Amino acid sequence: MELELELRRSATGPKELRPPGLERRESAPKGWKPRRVLESLKLRRAEISRAAEVVNRVVDHLQRRLQCCQCEFRGTSLLRAGSYYEHVKISAPNEFDVMFTLNIERIQLEEYFDSCAFYFVKLKRNPKGNPLSQFLEGEILSASKMLAQFRKIIKEEIKNIEDTAIALQRKKKGSPAVTLLIKSPMEISVDIILALESKSSWPASTKNGLPIQNWLGVKVRRDLRLQPYYLVPKHAKEGHCFQVSNIDQSENAKMIDRKECLKLMKYLLQQLKKKFENRRELDKFCSYHVKTAFFHICAQDPCDSQWRFKDLEQCFENCVSHFLQCLQTEHLTHYFIPGFNLFSPDKIEKANKEFLLRQIEYERDNGFPVFGEY
Known part of the structure; x- marks a missing residue:
């Protein structure tokens, strides 16, 4: 299926925004303090x-x-x-x-x-x-x-x-x-x-799923598939x-810094759903979508050196860009079942994906005001 890229408009006015491309942006979002946001999310x-x-x-x-x-x-x-x-x-x-x-x-x-x-x-x-x-x-x-x-x-x-x-x-x-x-x-x-x-044995549909060979290794994948x-x-x-x-057992000690990005992604979706709680566009989106996209990023960037805490802003930007790409192309591959698209039109309407895409674009381009004053 061919997918057409469209120009989006900002949620605050007529300004045209560049759609999230397949390449990552060169700079991380400015004007916000991710470490302060993470500190506020810590549980007592x-x-x-x-x-x-x-x-x-x-x-x-x-x-x-x-x-x-x-x-x-x-x-x-x-x-x-x-x-x-x-x-x-x-x-x-x-x-x-x-x-x-x-x-x-x-x-x-x-x-x-x-x-x-x-x-x-x-x-x-x-x-x-x-x-x-x-x-x-x-x-x-x-x-x-x-x-x-x-x-x-x-x-x-x-x-x-x-x-x-x-x-x-x-x-x-x-x-x-x-x-x-x-x-x-x-x-x-x-x-x-x-x-x-x-x-x-796992069903045949999972054969090419769990793409962690370059991240956690072939042996870890083989052992997980025996679970x-x-x-x-x-x-x-x-x-x-x-x-x-499949219970997500592909997390281990290597993910300690990666988890900070996942927390921020979950919080971004949570805050947007709270902001638009009187509307229905975001009802079908959940943390599982964010988590699935996050695991795909982990597989694409398998080295620990790509997830250093000092680069938290850029790592989070990479996660955001990938999630925007999934919304734009209406395709989010199930991590364990590669033939299953979590963002297919029969599961989430195109208009709802476009709505979330516009909101995340606005947040990214304006320093994530939805996170509050941090």
């Missing part, structure tokens, strides 16, 4: 400890319920994921992601209409039986039935958690998460996701579909 140790204690108490209670012998999801393990556990959480420890994983053996995957990332799941015959059999529709495991039962169990069980006020949030369209709002002793949002863990992958139940028209999910 006392707040972290308090929030983690509250969340762990709730999650441990739910896990005991899921592991009981009467539960359809017995045998689940707890996998804490998300920005807090990856040390890239910003502003406040008020959002947590928790994944309950259920190991499954003897399954067969059938790709959902050449989507690369979505699959029908079939259970192969198991002499010991399978507690998930009750969720079958014909031969296909129903994602919608699994989600409904999982949500029902969580809804019933939070009533039994003492000394903590918890509310079940309304289902988010297209999201596999059961979202809890802990109201006291402090307000915290917890997204709980059920995932099926498979230790078999389990996860199937997250997602609502599809048929109600059966599962999405392949």
Whole structure:
């Protein structure tokens, strides 16, 4: 598909802006202090400890319920994921992601209409039986039935958690998460996701994904591909579909300076969504988009010498330029599944991508006023 580059207009007036080209700009953005911004994003140790204690108490209670012998999801393990556990959480420890994983053996995957990332799941015959059999529709495991039962169990069980006020949030369209709002002793949002863990070979669609050979090395990539992958139940028209999910384990000690850029990118999107919270253009953009683009930059710039803290402004500029390029070309390749475009027109409308592109261009060209006075 040919993509046409267009001239954009600034959000503050008729001045024409040069569209972000495929080459990086020579100079970093001026007039702002990235180190001061990062300092403002640091979490206080006392707040972290308090929030983690509250969340762990709730999650441990739910896990005991899921592991009981009467539960359809017995045998689940707890996998804490998300920005807090990856040390890239910003502003406040008020959002947590928790994944309950259920190991499954003897399954067969059938790709959902050449989507690369979505699959029908079939259970192969198991002499010991399978507690998930009750969720079958014909031969296909129903994602919608699994989600409904999982949500029902969580809804019933939070009533039994003492000394903590918890509310079940309304289902988010297209999201596999059961979202809890802990109201006291402090307000915290917890997204709980059920995932099926498979230790078999990764699906064929991931073969050329995880492009870290020049960054972390061939051996690291090979070892990571020996790790389990996860199937997250997602609502599809048929109600059966599962999405392949890979926990981002490609971070290691080499990324300590890189993470500062990721925090700034996440904060940029967060502040823009806050600025335009009464509009709908940014609703479908999330930190996962920023993180995916960031990992592609890490693969393109694999040397630690390219990520020195003294060059923070330029490194951040490179990340911004790459993300703008993804918006402009309407293409953001899934890091693990190269045939899956996170910015395809059927997932995010062109007008919404153009809106975000204009806002980020404006911020970049004006020293990122959305970050505040730093």
